[in-house]
Amino acid sequence: MAALEEALSSRFDLIVLDLMLPRLGGLELCERLRRREDYTPILMLTARSSESDRVAGLEQGADDYLTKPFSVRELIARVRALFRRMSALAPAAAEPPAERPIRVGSMVVDPVRRRVTVAERRVRLTVKEFDLLLQFARNPGRVYTRGQLLDLVWGHGSDSYQHTVNSHINRLRSKIEDDPARPRYVLTVWGLGYRFTEPEDWPALGA
16 A cells, blocks of 8 residues: 555656555556556566456556566566657657647647646546547547557557457547547447547537
8 A cells, every 4th residue: 555655646657566466456556546647657567377367457557568477678678668659659859730739629639748638627548548549639530440559559469459449448438528428539430440530520529
């Protein structure tokens, strides 16, 4: 519990979280962190190697998953890969026009501050939820398969993890859509994947 309080009260570049912890398990700790702290990347460590355990960790908000035993070199490589993915989404020193806030009806996606508002209301997203939304908002109308989203947002594509994409999109919709059952921003393309609403439809989304 002391570690949870420290993680919530201080700023860290990365949280390395063991799944097998006394008293409070790693999955529950990850869920509590994501409930209160959205931006710090989480690398989960575990001796469990089953697909269901890996998917459970990712769906609770972990950004990557490393199975024991592992070498220090592999751990460092995973950490560097996480930082590269975060850096790729960070603004350059001279902000190009493409990195200005993206306005879609009443929603504003700010890549620089990694902040989203809908009808001037702050929407708190996890790292992966924001990355998904930004990927969509930068490419309105483009259809993405689940595998493509895994490659672009998670950094790896695998059929085993495609349910993770569905789960994150469902949670994203619950936060940005007026009616998640009838989404207007992130749309399903049946048999293919997902796409973001196209610019010609943005005026109908309000201002």
